Amino acid sequence: MEKSKRDFLKVSGLCALGLGVLPLAKGIAAGNAPQVMQNPEALKGQQWAMVVDMKKCWEKGKEGCKDCLDACHKVHNVPTIEDPQEEIKWIWTEHYENTFPGLGNPYTNEKLKGKPFIVLCNHCSNPPCVRVCPTQATFKRADGITMMDYHRCIGCRFCMAGCPFGARSFNFREPREYIKDLNYKYPGRERGVVEKCSFCDERLAVGQLPACVESCKVGALVFGDQTDPKSPVRKLLDTNFTIRRKTELGTEPNVYYII
Amino acid sequence: MKIYNGKYILAGLAVFVVLVTVPIWYNMGKAAPAPTPNIDTPVIKQMQEKQCVLPKAEMITGHMQLLNDWRTEVVRNSNRLYVAADGKKYNTSLQNECMRCHSNKSQFCDMCHTYAGLATGQIPYCWTCHVAPKEAK
Numbered sequence: 384m385e386k387s388k389r390d391f392l393k394v395s396g397l398c399a400l401g402l403g404v405l406p407l408a409k410g411i412a413a414g415n416a417p418q419v420m421q422n423p424e425a426l427k428g429q430q431w432a433m434v435v436d437m438k439k440c441w442e443k444g445k446e447g448c449k450d451c452l453d454a455c456h457k458v459h460n461v462p463t464i465e466d467p468q469e470e471i472k473w474i475w476t477e478h479y480e481n482t483f484p485g486l487g488n489p490y491t492n493e494k495l496k497g498k499p500f501i502v503l504c505n506h507c508s509n510p511p512c513v514r515v516c517p518t519q520a521t522f523k524r525a526d527g528i529t530m531m532d533y534h535r536c537i538g539c540r541f542c543m544a545g546c547p548f549g550a551r552s553f554n555f556r557e558p559r560e561y562i563k564d565l566n567y568k569y570p571g572r573e574r575g576v577v578e579k580c581s582f583c584d585e586r587l588a589v590g591q592l593p594a595c596v597e598s599c600k601v602g603a604l605v606f607g608d609q610t611d612p613k614s615p616v617r618k619l620l621d622t623n624f625t626i627r628r629k630t631e632l633g634t635e636p637n638v639y640y641i642i
Numbered sequence: 643m644k645i646y647n648g649k650y651i652l653a654g655l656a657v658f659v660v661l662v663t664v665p666i667w668y669n670m671g672k673a674a675p676a677p678t679p680n681i682d683t684p685v686i687k688q689m690q691e692k693q694c695v696l697p698k699a700e701m702i703t704g705h706m707q708l709l710n711d712w713r714t715e716v717v718r719n720s721n722r723l724y725v726a727a728d729g730k731k732y733n734t735s736l737q738n739e740c741m742r743c744h745s746n747k748s749q750f751c752d753m754c755h756t757y758a759g760l761a762t763g764q765i766p767y768c769w770t771c772h773v774a775p776k777e778a779k
Contacts, residue, residue: 568737570773
């Protein structure tokens with residue numbers, strides 16, 4: 384078939400025009416299709432972080448107060464298993480020498496002895512658990528949360544080996560039997576998956592602060608976006624000396640401590 | 643053509659065919675009736691316009707795909723708001739949205755899944771983790 388250069392250019396031009404208006408046509412066609420989007424009232428951030436003011440917790444809080452631990456475990460259907468080999472924990476307490484290994488001097492401040500430190504997943508900026516997960520069940524979200532998709536977890540426990548903070552727990556048994564008071568608004572987990580703190584992504588999505596932060600009566604837990612200079616977290620970081628856990632490992636944890 | 647030991651072979655074949663097809667004869671005319679789940683929960687009864695997030699036909703054939711997409715959007719992209727074609731807004735949540743209306747899991751979910759030959763509680767394994775609403779027995 385013979386075609387002049389002129390005809391060819393005409394057809395080419397028409398095609399280019401058609402491609403140009405394609406996005407517009409798609410937009411019109413999709414105008415009525417259902418859409419999934421973010422809640423307008425959701426809290427937005429680029430790297431969520433937490434400051435744990437242990438001074439406040441010890442000085443103002445009641446002796447043996449477990450409000451934050453209980454609030455978290457209640458709202459997230461975390462089972463209570465006593466056996467330390469099989470226990471499930473999203474937020475828990477550790478002694479100073481286990482919280483900050485390497486910082487323990489032979490003669491440490493007497494005040495720190497036996498004191499409980501609140502510890503949880505550090506939502507590291509360079510999370511080893513994400514790197515080792517073979518199914519991408521654990522991943523880093525745009526808002527800095529190290530998140531888990533329990534549907535994809537195959538229970539290989541690489542992440543538990545990778546996490547230097549022990550922030551991950553494996554369900555060795557059916558967890559439902561160990562939950563006294565089920566929260567019908569939140570799912571549970573099943574035997575054979577790993578679980579951990581999610582920085583309350585489900586609460587951030589509706590504009591609420593994490594359950595532990597909200598439950599603390601003395602305001603020892605402070606949550607915010609650390610990339611935002613006006614956030615409450617940044618205000619504390621700017622005015623206090625803070626330390627993080629095991630920074631020498633290079634995971635860049637995002638939970639800060641005031642001691 | 644002559645079949646050696648034809649008697650025995652043919653008789654054996656006949657017995658074999660009968661044995662293999664016994665389940666068919668046994669269940670002949672006893673087809674399980676199609677399930678008729680009762681979807682009239684109190685919440686649905688009070689609705690003026692009984693409309694799910696998608697038309698009924700699409701939900702019947704595509705609810706698994708929808709749930710899968712919702713899961714991905716919620717967990718990975720933190721998108722928890724579903725705007726339906728008619729502009730109505732829904733919370734992308736199985737426990738908090740689907741089951742808010744369809745609060746009768748034993749009817750709404752299990753009946754058809756059982757009829758389709760899916761092992762209850764194993765396929766699909768939604769409820770090993772997710773918490774189904776309490777039902778009056």
